[in-house]
Amino acid sequence: xxxxxxxxxxxxxxxxxxxxxxxxxxxxxxxxxxxxxxxxxxxxxxxxxxxxxxxxxxxxxxxxxxxxxxxxxxxxxxxxxxxxxxxxxxxxxxxxxxxxxxxxxxxxxxxxxxxxxxxxxxxxxxxxxxxxxxxxxxxxxxxxxxxxxxxxxxxxxxxxxxxxxxxxxxxxxxxxxxxxxxxxxxxxxxxxxxxxxxxxxxxxxxxxxxxxxxxxxxxxxxxxxxxxxxxxxxxxxxxxxxxxxxxxxxxxxxxxxxxxxxxxxxxxxxxxxxxxxxxxxxxxxxxxxxxxxxxxxxxx
Amino acid sequence: xxxxxxxxxxxxxxxxxxxxxxxxxxxxxxxxxxxxxxxxxxxxxxxxxxxxxxxxxxxxxxxxxxxxxxxxxxxxxxxxxxxxxxxxxxxxxxxxxxxxxxxxxxxxxxxxxxxxxxxxxxxxxxxxxxxxxxxxxxxxxxxxxxxxxxxxxxxxxxxxxxxxxxxxxxxxxxxxxxxxxxxxxxxxxxxxxxxxxxxxxxxxxxxxxxxxxxxxxxxxxxxxxxxxxxxxxxxxxxxxxxxxxxxxxxxxxxxxxxxxxxxxxxxxxxxxxxxxxxxxxxxxxxxxxxxxxxxxxxxxxxxxxxxxxxxxxxxxxxx
Numbered sequence: 001x002x003x004x005x006x007x008x009x010x011x012x013x014x015x016x017x018x019x020x021x022x023x024x025x026x027x028x029x030x031x032x033x034x035x036x037x038x039x040x041x042x043x044x045x046x047x048x049x050x051x052x053x054x055x056x057x058x059x060x061x062x063x064x065x066x067x068x069x070x071x072x073x074x075x076x077x078x079x080x081x082x083x084x085x086x087x088x089x090x091x092x093x094x095x096x097x098x099x100x101x102x103x104x105x106x107x108x109x110x111x112x113x114x115x116x117x118x119x120x121x122x123x124x125x126x127x128x129x130x131x132x133x134x135x136x137x138x139x140x141x142x143x144x145x146x147x148x149x150x151x152x153x154x155x156x157x158x159x160x161x162x163x164x165x166x167x168x169x170x171x172x173x174x175x176x177x178x179x180x181x182x183x184x185x186x187x188x189x190x191x192x193x194x195x196x197x198x199x200x201x202x203x204x205x206x207x208x209x210x211x212x213x214x215x216x217x218x219x220x221x222x223x224x225x226x227x228x229x230x231x232x233x234x235x236x237x238x239x240x241x242x243x244x245x246x247x248x249x250x251x252x253x254x255x256x257x258x259x260x261x262x263x264x265x266x267x268x269x270x271x272x273x274x275x276x277x278x279x280x281x282x283x284x285x286x287x288x289x290x291x292x293x294x295x296x297x298x299x300x
Numbered sequence: 301x302x303x304x305x306x307x308x309x310x311x312x313x314x315x316x317x318x319x320x321x322x323x324x325x326x327x328x329x330x331x332x333x334x335x336x337x338x339x340x341x342x343x344x345x346x347x348x349x350x351x352x353x354x355x356x357x358x359x360x361x362x363x364x365x366x367x368x369x370x371x372x373x374x375x376x377x378x379x380x381x382x383x384x385x386x387x388x389x390x391x392x393x394x395x396x397x398x399x400x401x402x403x404x405x406x407x408x409x410x411x412x413x414x415x416x417x418x419x420x421x422x423x424x425x426x427x428x429x430x431x432x433x434x435x436x437x438x439x440x441x442x443x444x445x446x447x448x449x450x451x452x453x454x455x456x457x458x459x460x461x462x463x464x465x466x467x468x469x470x471x472x473x474x475x476x477x478x479x480x481x482x483x484x485x486x487x488x489x490x491x492x493x494x495x496x497x498x499x500x501x502x503x504x505x506x507x508x509x510x511x512x513x514x515x516x517x518x519x520x521x522x523x524x525x526x527x528x529x530x531x532x533x534x535x536x537x538x539x540x541x542x543x544x545x546x547x548x549x550x551x552x553x554x555x556x557x558x559x560x561x562x563x564x565x566x567x568x569x570x571x572x573x574x575x576x577x578x579x580x581x582x583x584x585x586x587x588x589x590x591x592x593x594x595x596x597x598x599x600x601x602x603x604x605x606x607x608x609x610x611x612x613x614x615x616x617x618x619x
Contacts, residue, residue: 014521018416022426025410028489029429031455032444050453094337101334108323113334116341125348126592127572128579133348149344152337182329211437214554218580234439234558237446271440278435283428294501 040268099160163197200292411499430493442558502536
């Protein structure tokens with residue numbers, strides 16, 4: 001009788017269902033990635049036979065060696081790395097600077113400057129006016145189209161600012177009395193204290209940069225040397241949209257290109273290369289982005 | 301101590317009124333740190349708005365602004381006469397609302413259920429795993445979804461076949477009627493964990509004593525979730541709902557572009573894609589801009605409308 005009180009049948013059923021549900025969620029999330037990983041490590045002619053799930057049947061590193069011999073994947077990879085590094089440094093630094101200015105309640109132009117940034121959250125010019133602008137600024141077929149439009153982002157600014165608002169004001173005050181300029185206060189006092197939130201924003205910006213393909217597609221598609229990894233992957237996937245009819249695959253582009261690059265294993269290998277860098281970083285920053293995200297939501 | 305009063309204008313009443321210019325000079329670094337970005341913002345965010353004038357012109361790229369031919373609302377009239385436009389609008393609205401319904405409710409349920417897990421290493425692992433797809437690009441996700449749903453060894457079809465639910469593989473990616481569902485589910489798969497972060501944070505703020513008290517009263521787990529957890533995160537639920545509604549038509553076109561193909565075009569084309577196809581690929585800039593403006597108007601209307609409904613139901617307003 002005492003045992004029964006402890007293990008209530010309803011409770012037990014609930015617990016079991018709960019854990020089962022979570023395991024199913026975990027598997028549905030992870031399986032596709034593990035499957036792609038297994039295929040990328042499997043012999044490419046063997047992969048055609050199908051039936052590879054979690055473990056490679058004939059293990060090989062060849063696919064990874066092969067992908068960089070294809071067209072300009074290496075260039076695309078370099079561009080992706082470059083835009084991620086430059087874009088993140090510039091983006092985080094600029095947003096932090098604006099955030100600091102807006103966090104200074106005594107700044108006389110605080111309201112108008114703040115408003116100018118807030119408004120951008122609610123509208124955008126749209127695809128074509130943006131395209132025209134880039135054309136007029138001579139940013140078409142240029143690397144800088146990856147960096148310039150995204151230098152500051154209102155949302156990031158507000159997340160950083162709300163973090164700065166939480167810092168004790170007395171630190172700035174005493175530095176002021178010691179004669180430190182606003183610039184010094186920002187660099188010496190504020191920036192070092194903001195590391196957690198800056199790490200979060202850096203992650204967001206870096207992920208955005210690394211994952212974007214559309215700007216390459218729309219602004220730089222005729223400049224091969226400015227291609228990016230995601231764009232190359234997009235082209236390969238478009239050429240081999242499996243599942244759709246073969247007529248559709250033919251429509252998607254030059255069949256010879258498709259035949260050359262299509263083996264599933266090559267595609268899988270590129271997918272892993274395009275995914276792995278970020279997947280190895282984010283778990284370590286989890287603590288930061290969870291709090292950063294929560295902060296942003298509370299404020300907005 | 302002059303500096304102190306300068307730093308705290310809220311508390312220090314301007315007893316000795318400083319000249320505005322002197323204050324501006326003292327804050328010169330603050331101007332230096334923000335004005336370049338304000339200028340940048342005018343170029344990259346406000347200047348494109350000027351481009352909206354194109355919608356009222358018969359825009360020709362070579363001409364200067366003064367030389368453009370003005371056509372009034374012709375482009376809009378033409379757009380509203382186009383039957384294709386209504387199909388695209390239907391697709392946009394359908395996928396927006398499906399995305400809202402599923403993309404908002406499921407993460408809430410997921411967060412509440414995850415909160416019930418007591419074995420914390422397991423809980424933490426599931427959490428980390430669930431954030432993973434958020435960090436992956438849509439290009440990769442589209443590739444994965446296409447592969448999982450393929451008729452040629454796709455795992456979904458294999459499972460359905462093995463369970464004898466179907467006798468023949470379903471051509472998910474080639475049938476228009478599946479498309480909206482596939483986009484919605486892909487989005488859910490990608491963002492469920494990520495979108496649950498805020499709800500989880502809100503849940504962790506609920507006072508534990510409430511649960512203890514309910515337990516003493518003999519409330520079951522389900523009842524505790526329903527009567528304590530859910531009301532406990534009500535403010536967060538409301539704010540997130542309004543925010544999601546605000547993002548409703550900014551569904552973009554990435555998913556639709558990457559997952560779609562010519563076979564499902566009638567269901568996959570959304571307003572932004574329409575802009576892309578007509579405006580940029582065919583060079584009909586004015587027409588494309590008009591579509592873009594309509595898209596923005598639809599977005600604003602939806603936002604105001606939903607805020608109104610929301611206000612009537614809850615007497616709260618967020619905008």
